[in-house]
Amino acid sequence: MHKNYIYFGLLLGSTLLLSFSGKESIQTVKNFSANFHLLNQAGSPGGKTGAPGDATCTQCHSGSVQSGSGFNLVTLTSGGSPVTEYLPSTTYQVTVTMSTNNVKNGFEIVPLNPNNTMAGTLAITDATHTKTITSLGKTRVTHKLAGTSLTSWSFNWTSPATNVGTVTFYLATNETNSNAGSTGDVIRTSQHPFGSQAGIQEAANKIETSIGYQASTNSLNIQLDSKVDGSVFVNVVDLSGKSVFTEDLGTVSSGESAFSVRLDKELNSGIYMVNVSVDNNMTLKRIFISK
Known part of the structure; x- marks a missing residue:
């Protein structure tokens, strides 16, 4: 009889120990998940822009990636005036804007040359709201915790020392629902190309375009005469540079x-500016949209 008491005592102790360990493990996982999300509120961990070789914010936030075209805006300015092409070895202010009044947001952006390597250098001008982060051998700009209350952020970009062709800013934004978790957020990715002024004449010798706007279909009609083979990319920019x-x-x-x-x-x-590029040779045309 004494042996049975010992057996049942050991069995009860083991059950309680396993029950306690299971609850402790669950709590640890919950705490890790919450702490990881709080960490990301202070900026992207890097490599989440949707650029070639990058993942997207959905690696940490649930949901599918949506197009950021027309929602994600990137403006390049020099001396307060917007530009659509860059000069080598020139510093520009870059402004990232989300077209929303949402109360909590985030972003990550990286500029790449046609070889998908880092183009130029980045410098923080608002250390309260933004920071740089290095990932996969590239420097990016992302939000800080204080910057999540904004919908627009700015920093400086110094262009490459030589003409490297079109530089594309790859941008991912996160429009959050402020639920202190990773669910219910909206992730948008977009690409924002800027050609080189040094290469405009060279490009003009390789491609010619005629562009018109058709209001009935809300479409651009593009006639292209190219002397080169390659990928075709179109980018429409308003007069503010967005x-x-x-x-x-x-x-x-x-x-x-x-x-x-x-x-x-x-x-x-x-009036809008339409950039059409073939194999990174870019032309620029003005169009007028009348409603």
């Missing part, structure tokens, strides 16, 4: 081509 539409049109062979590009939203009446 990229309002971007699209990859695939590849073309040298010769004449025609595209009808449906814009993803109605644009206000006014």
Whole structure:
């Protein structure tokens, strides 16, 4: 009888120990998840822009990636004036803007050259709200905890010392629902190309474009005459320097081509600049949209 008491005592003790260990493990996992999310509120861990070789914010936040075209805006300015092309070895202010009034947001951005390596250098001008982070051999800019209450952030970018062709800023934004968790957030990625002024004449010798806007279909009609083969990319920029539409049109062979590009939203009446590039050779045309 004494042996049975010992047996049941050991069994009860083991059950209580396993029960306690299970609860402790669950609590540890919960605490780790919460702490990891709080850590990311102070900025992206890096490598989440959607650029070639990068992941996206959905690695830490649930949901699918959405297009940031027209929602994510990148403005390049020099002396207070917006530009659509860069000069080598020149410092520009870069402003990232999300088209939202949401109360808590985040971002990560990186500029890459056509070889998908780092283009130029980045410098923080607002250390309260932004910071740099190095990941995968590239320097990026992301928000800090104090910056999550903003919808617009600025920093400086110094362009490469030589003409490297089109520099593309790869941007991912996170429009959060402030639930202190990783669910219910909206992740948007976008690409914002800026050509080199040093290469404009060279590009003009390689491609010619004629571009018009058709209001009935909200489309751009692009006639392209190219002397080179390559990927075709279109970027629409308003006069404030904001990229309002971007699209990859695939590849073309040298010769004449025609595209009808449906814009993803109605644009206000006014003048816009349309950049069309083939194999990183860019042309720039003005269009007028009248409603």
